Amino acid sequence: MGSLNHDDKHFPEPPDCRPPRWAIWLLNHFSPAGMEDELQGDLQEMYTYWLKTVGISKARWRYISAVLRLIRPFTWSRTNWNNNYTQPETFVFQPAMLPNYLKIASRKLARNKIYSFINVLGLTLGICTCLVIYLITQYEFSFDNFHEDRDRIYCVDAMVFGGRWNCVPGPMPAAMRQEMSGIQTVAAYQTYSASTTIPGDKNEQPTRFEDDGSVAIVEPQYFDIFRYQWLSGNAATSLSTPNSVVLTAEKARKYFGDTEPDKIIGRTIFYQDSLMVRVTGVVADWTGNSDYNFSQWISYATIPTSFLKRDITLDSWDNLNRSSQVMIKLAKDVNPSQIDAQFISFGKRHYGEKKGFAAQLKPLPGAHFHPEYGSMSRKASLPVLYTLIAVAGFILVLAIVNFVNLSTAQSMQRAREIGVRKVLGGGRPGIAMQFFTETLLLTIAATSLAVLMVKPVMALFADLMPKGVHFQIDTTTLLFLLLVIAVTTFLAGFYPARVLGSYQPTVTLKGITATPGSGKGTLRRGLIVFQFIISLMFIIASFVIGSQLRYVLHADLGFKTDAVITLGSSRNTSSGSSAIGSDKNMRKQQAILETGKIAVLAGKIQQLVGVEQVIRQWKSPMDKLHSGFGGGGLKNSTEKPIDISFHFGNEDYISFYGIKVIAGRNLLPEESGREVLISETCARALGFADVSKAIGRELVASPVDTYPIAGVVADFYENSFHEASWPIVIRHDPARETTIAVKIASKGMAAGELQTLIDKIEKEWKAVFPEKTFAYSFLDDSIANMYADDLRTERLTNMAMGITVFISCLGLLGLAIFSTERRAREIGIRKVLGATVSGIMVMLCKEIVLLILIALLIASPLAWYFMHDWLQGFAYRTALSVWIFIIAGAVTISLALLTVGFQAMRAAMANPVKSLRSE
Amino acid sequence: MKRAFLGELEEVVLLTVAALQESAYCASVTQALDEQMGRSISFPTVHTTLQRLEEKGFVSSRMGGATAERGGRQKRLFTVTAAGQRALMECRSVRTQLWDKIPISITQLWEA
Structure with a gap:
C-alpha cells in the first residue's frame, strides 16, 4: 500500500499526532479483503475526533484496540460487499473448519498409537520436570519479598579479622546507631539455641521442647523493621523489659494449647532450664516465606x-560472637552506598588500620541466596x-525435538490427505492450523x-527439594502451564x-511421496545429533561426578574411620557461642x-562391654x-x-585413628604436655x-607460646x-578436649x-550430663555428610x-519403527x-552409530569444559580421563543400538x- | 413472514443512519452516537453492527465521497432500505402501543 506514504506528504502533521505506525501497517495488511481503504479512512477520521475529545493517549489506545479488533483473524467479512477492490482471499483460515x-x-x-504414546510420554516427562523445577524456583524466589518497605531493609555483610563470619561484633x-547517619532503624539481635521448658500446673510434669532454631534475642526495634500483626501486647513495650518473650500464635499454641x-x-x-522469662506478647x-522465621x-x-552475658559479649570489639546480628532500615531516599562510605x-575508629574490618549493606531481598550474610537459615544457591x-x-x-522428528517423518504418509485438502480449497494456513490443532491436543x-x-x-x-515447596493450582x-503449552505447541508444531503446508498437490496426488535428496532428512539427523549431544553431556557429567565422589569417599584418608562413634559434644556448633578472638578466659574456667x-x-564408657x-x-x-x-613457624x-x-588429643589420639608416626616418637602420657x-x-x-x-x-604455635616437636606423623586429610589440608599440629590440652x-x-x-x-552409653551420658541431650554419630557418616551437597x-x-x-531413546525408537x-x-x-x-x-544401524559419534565429538569438549569447572571446587580431585568420554560414547551407542536393534532385527528377519x- | 429481529444497538445505529441521511458512514455514525446519545460505542462495534444490518438487508451501501480529512480515501455510505424503514416503523409502533397502555395518570406522575 503505497498510498499511505503518498498521503502523508499531503497532510503533514506533527509525528505524535499520528496514530502508531505499526497499527496503520497492521490495518493495511490484515484488514478483511477489500476494506483496507475505507477502514483506514474511517479510523483516521475517528482518530482526529478522539484527539479532540479524549486526548492523545486515549486516542492512541482506542485506535490500537480498534485496529486489533478489525483485523484478521479476529474478524472476517460476513457480507460479500461488491466493490472495485475485491481480490482473491489468500490468507484467511476458516474457523468453520476447526471442529473438523x-x-x-x-x-x-x-x-498412530505408538507415535502418540511416545510423544505424550516424552512431553509429559519434559513438562513435569519443568513444572517441578518451576515450583522450586518460584519458592526460592519468594523469600522475604512481602515486607513493608522491603527496599529499605538491609543486612550488614561484615568482614572481621579478615574473614566473613556471618555475624557482626x-x-x-549500638555504635552504628550513635555514629552513623541516614539509618532510620538499627535492630540488633542474637540467634540463640536453647531448649524450652514449659512448667506444668500443680502436680503436672513440665513439658520440654528441643531447640528448633527458632529463638532470637532481639531489640524492640526488630519489630519496627519486620512488621507483625500483634494479637496481644505491642511492638513498643512488649520487649522493653528484661525477661520477656514474644511468641508467634503457632508457637503459643504448641506451648500452651488452644488458649x-x-x-x-x-x-x-x-x-x-535456667532462663526464666514471661510471655508479654x-x-x-x-x-x-522468610529466612527470618x-x-x-x-x-x-x-x-x-x-x-x-557470659556467652554474649556486647562490649568487646575483639571477641566476636557468632550469634550477633544486625538488621537496618534506611531513612527515606538514602542510598546504601552512603552508608558503605561511612x-x-x-x-x-574501632579497629585501627590493621584488623581487617570491612562492611557493606546488602539488600534483604536476595539475601536468601547469600550464605555469607543475612540470616543463618537454609540458603539457596543461585547457580544451582x-x-x-x-x-x-x-x-x-x-521432548519437542522428538515431536518434530516424528511428525516430519510421518508427514510423508499424510501427503495424500494434504493433496486432497488443497484440491478442495484448503490453503496453507488452513493446513498449518490443522497441524497446530493436533500438536495442541x-x-x-x-x-x-x-x-x-x-x-x-x-x-x-522429597529429600532433594527444599521443604515448603507445594503444588497447588x-x-x-496456571499462567506458567498455559505458557508452557503455548511455547511447546508453537515450537513443536511450527x-x-x-x-x-508446502506440499504440492500435483506431486503428492500422483503418488510420488518422497522427493529424493530433499533436505528434510538432514534436519532430522541434525536434531538427533542435538539430542544426543545433550544426553551425552549429562552422561559424561554424571560419570565424572560419580568418579569424583567415589574417589572422595573411598580415598585413603590417612586415618581409620571404622567403628568410631563421636558423642554429642558440649560445644554449640549451630548458633554458637564459639568465639573468635583472644579473650577466652571466661570460657576457659567453664x-x-x-x-x-x-x-x-x-x-x-571405657568399662562398658564391647567398647575397645x-x-x-x-x-575428629x-x-x-x-x-x-x-x-606458625620455628622459634627465632x-x-x-x-x-x-x-588437633587436640593425648598420646592415644594417633593410635586410636591409626595415624602413623614417620619420625620421632608419639606424645608422652602426661596430664598436660607441652610437646606437639x-x-x-x-x-x-x-x-x-x-x-x-x-x-x-x-x-611457634600461638602468639605467646612455643612447643617442642616430639614427632612427625604421616599426612592425613x-x-x-x-x-586443601593445612599443615597439622597435634597437641594435648585437656581443656580443649571436650x-x-x-x-x-x-x-x-x-x-x-x-x-x-549405645543405649548404655546414653545412660552413662545422662548420669553425667543430665541437662544435655545425647547425640552420637558414626565417623563414616559424618564424613559422608560433609559431601551432602555433592551427593x-x-x-x-x-x-x-x-x-x-530416556527421551532421546524414545525418539530414536519412534524413528526406527517408522523407517523400518x-x-x-x-x-x-x-x-x-x-x-x-x-x-x-548393519545397514539399518550404522547411520545411528555415526550420528552418535558426531554428537560425542561435539559434546566432549563442552562437557570437559563444564566438568573441569566443577572439579575446580575440589582441592583433591580425580583426573578427567579420556576413558570417561570413550565409555560414555560406548554406553550411548549400545543403548541406542538396543533401542533400534530390536526393530532392525524384526525387519531383517521378516519374510520378504x-x-x-502387498504391491 | 418471519420478521428480522432488530436489536437495541441495531435500532439505534439504524436510526442514526436514517438521521444522518446522505452522510451516514461508519465514522460519522460513531461520532453522532458519541455526541448526541452520550453513549460511547466503540468504532469496531458500530462497524460490525453496520455489516450485520446490511446482511439483514436493512441498509445498503455504496462507495464514494473521499474528503481531505480522511486522507483522500473513499468512504462507504449507508442508506436505509425499504425493509429497514419498515423495521424502524414497526419498532416505533410497538413502542407506542406499549406506551399507550400505560395510564396517562401514571406517566404524568413520572414527568412530575
Whole structure:
C-alpha cells in the first residue's frame, strides 16, 4: 500500500499526532479483503475526533484496540460487499473448519498409537520436570519479598579479622546507631539455641521442647523493621523489659494449647532450664516465606541481667560472637552506598588500620541466596537454580525435538490427505492450523498428565527439594502451564506445519511421496545429533561426578574411620557461642569444669562391654570444625610464617585413628604436655626436607607460646576434599578436649547389640550430663555428610541423565519403527537378492552409530569444559580421563543400538514375501 | 413472514443512519452516537453492527465521497432500505402501543 506514504506528504502533521505506525501497517495488511481503504479512512477520521475529545493517549489506545479488533483473524467479512477492490482471499483460515480439524486430529492420534504414546510420554516427562523445577524456583524466589518497605531493609555483610563470619561484633549495632547517619532503624539481635521448658500446673510434669532454631534475642526495634500483626501486647513495650518473650500464635499454641492470646500473657517459659522469662506478647505468624522465621523473641534487655552475658559479649570489639546480628532500615531516599562510605571511617575508629574490618549493606531481598550474610537459615544457591532451569529447558526441548522428528517423518504418509485438502480449497494456513490443532491436543494431554504426576513425583524426591515447596493450582502456576503449552505447541508444531503446508498437490496426488535428496532428512539427523549431544553431556557429567565422589569417599584418608562413634559434644556448633578472638578466659574456667566431667564419662564408657577404646578429643581428624593459627613457624626463624591447624588429643589420639608416626616418637602420657606432633606437610612447610630434622625444634604455635616437636606423623586429610589440608599440629590440652570418641569392638556385633551398647552409653551420658541431650554419630557418616551437597548434585545429575537418555531413546525408537516400516519393501528386495540378516541390520544401524559419534565429538569438549569447572571446587580431585568420554560414547551407542536393534532385527528377519506381496 | 429481529444497538445505529441521511458512514455514525446519545460505542462495534444490518438487508451501501480529512480515501455510505424503514416503523409502533397502555395518570406522575 503505497498510498499511505503518498498521503502523508499531503497532510503533514506533527509525528505524535499520528496514530502508531505499526497499527496503520497492521490495518493495511490484515484488514478483511477489500476494506483496507475505507477502514483506514474511517479510523483516521475517528482518530482526529478522539484527539479532540479524549486526548492523545486515549486516542492512541482506542485506535490500537480498534485496529486489533478489525483485523484478521479476529474478524472476517460476513457480507460479500461488491466493490472495485475485491481480490482473491489468500490468507484467511476458516474457523468453520476447526471442529473438523479437531476430529481429524483425534482420529489421527488414535490411529498412530505408538507415535502418540511416545510423544505424550516424552512431553509429559519434559513438562513435569519443568513444572517441578518451576515450583522450586518460584519458592526460592519468594523469600522475604512481602515486607513493608522491603527496599529499605538491609543486612550488614561484615568482614572481621579478615574473614566473613556471618555475624557482626557485639557492640557494632549500638555504635552504628550513635555514629552513623541516614539509618532510620538499627535492630540488633542474637540467634540463640536453647531448649524450652514449659512448667506444668500443680502436680503436672513440665513439658520440654528441643531447640528448633527458632529463638532470637532481639531489640524492640526488630519489630519496627519486620512488621507483625500483634494479637496481644505491642511492638513498643512488649520487649522493653528484661525477661520477656514474644511468641508467634503457632508457637503459643504448641506451648500452651488452644488458649486465647490474651490469656497467655504472663505465662512462664524456661530456656535452657535456667532462663526464666514471661510471655508479654503474641503475634500472628507470617504467611510468606522468610529466612527470618523466628517464632520466639526474648528481649535484648535480658542479656545483661542473666547468665547470657557470659556467652554474649556486647562490649568487646575483639571477641566476636557468632550469634550477633544486625538488621537496618534506611531513612527515606538514602542510598546504601552512603552508608558503605561511612563504614570505612567506622572501621578505622574501632579497629585501627590493621584488623581487617570491612562492611557493606546488602539488600534483604536476595539475601536468601547469600550464605555469607543475612540470616543463618537454609540458603539457596543461585547457580544451582539457574542450572536447574537450564536442565528443565533442555529436557523440554528434547521432548519437542522428538515431536518434530516424528511428525516430519510421518508427514510423508499424510501427503495424500494434504493433496486432497488443497484440491478442495484448503490453503496453507488452513493446513498449518490443522497441524497446530493436533500438536495442541497432544500438548494438553501431556500437560494434564504432568499435572497429575507432579505430586507423586515430588513425594518421591522429597529429600532433594527444599521443604515448603507445594503444588497447588493458583493463578501464577496456571499462567506458567498455559505458557508452557503455548511455547511447546508453537515450537513443536511450527516446522511440521510448514513442511506439510508446502506440499504440492500435483506431486503428492500422483503418488510420488518422497522427493529424493530433499533436505528434510538432514534436519532430522541434525536434531538427533542435538539430542544426543545433550544426553551425552549429562552422561559424561554424571560419570565424572560419580568418579569424583567415589574417589572422595573411598580415598585413603590417612586415618581409620571404622567403628568410631563421636558423642554429642558440649560445644554449640549451630548458633554458637564459639568465639573468635583472644579473650577466652571466661570460657576457659567453664571448660575446666567440664573437662573433669568429660574425663569421668570417658572412664565409665571405657568399662562398658564391647567398647575397645575411648579417647577425649576436640574433633575428629576430619571435621568441619577448624582452629587455625596464621603465624606458625620455628622459634627465632625469619621465614614467612605459615598457617597451621590444631588437633587436640593425648598420646592415644594417633593410635586410636591409626595415624602413623614417620619420625620421632608419639606424645608422652602426661596430664598436660607441652610437646606437639606435626604432620609431614607441616614439617616440609617449616623448611625441613628431611622430616626427622624437625624433631626437638621449638614450634611457634600461638602468639605467646612455643612447643617442642616430639614427632612427625604421616599426612592425613583434615578437611572435606573441597579444601586443601593445612599443615597439622597435634597437641594435648585437656581443656580443649571436650568430645568423646568411642571405638567399638565391632567384630561379630549384631545391629541389636550395637543399639544396646549405645543405649548404655546414653545412660552413662545422662548420669553425667543430665541437662544435655545425647547425640552420637558414626565417623563414616559424618564424613559422608560433609559431601551432602555433592551427593545431591550427583543424584540430580543422574536423574537428568536418566530422563534425557530416556527421551532421546524414545525418539530414536519412534524413528526406527517408522523407517523400518517404510523400508520394508527395500529390505524385502535386498533379502531376495541375497542380503544376509546381519548385513541388513548393519545397514539399518550404522547411520545411528555415526550420528552418535558426531554428537560425542561435539559434546566432549563442552562437557570437559563444564566438568573441569566443577572439579575446580575440589582441592583433591580425580583426573578427567579420556576413558570417561570413550565409555560414555560406548554406553550411548549400545543403548541406542538396543533401542533400534530390536526393530532392525524384526525387519531383517521378516519374510520378504510378506512385504513384497502387498504391491 | 418471519420478521428480522432488530436489536437495541441495531435500532439505534439504524436510526442514526436514517438521521444522518446522505452522510451516514461508519465514522460519522460513531461520532453522532458519541455526541448526541452520550453513549460511547466503540468504532469496531458500530462497524460490525453496520455489516450485520446490511446482511439483514436493512441498509445498503455504496462507495464514494473521499474528503481531505480522511486522507483522500473513499468512504462507504449507508442508506436505509425499504425493509429497514419498515423495521424502524414497526419498532416505533410497538413502542407506542406499549406506551399507550400505560395510564396517562401514571406517566404524568413520572414527568412530575
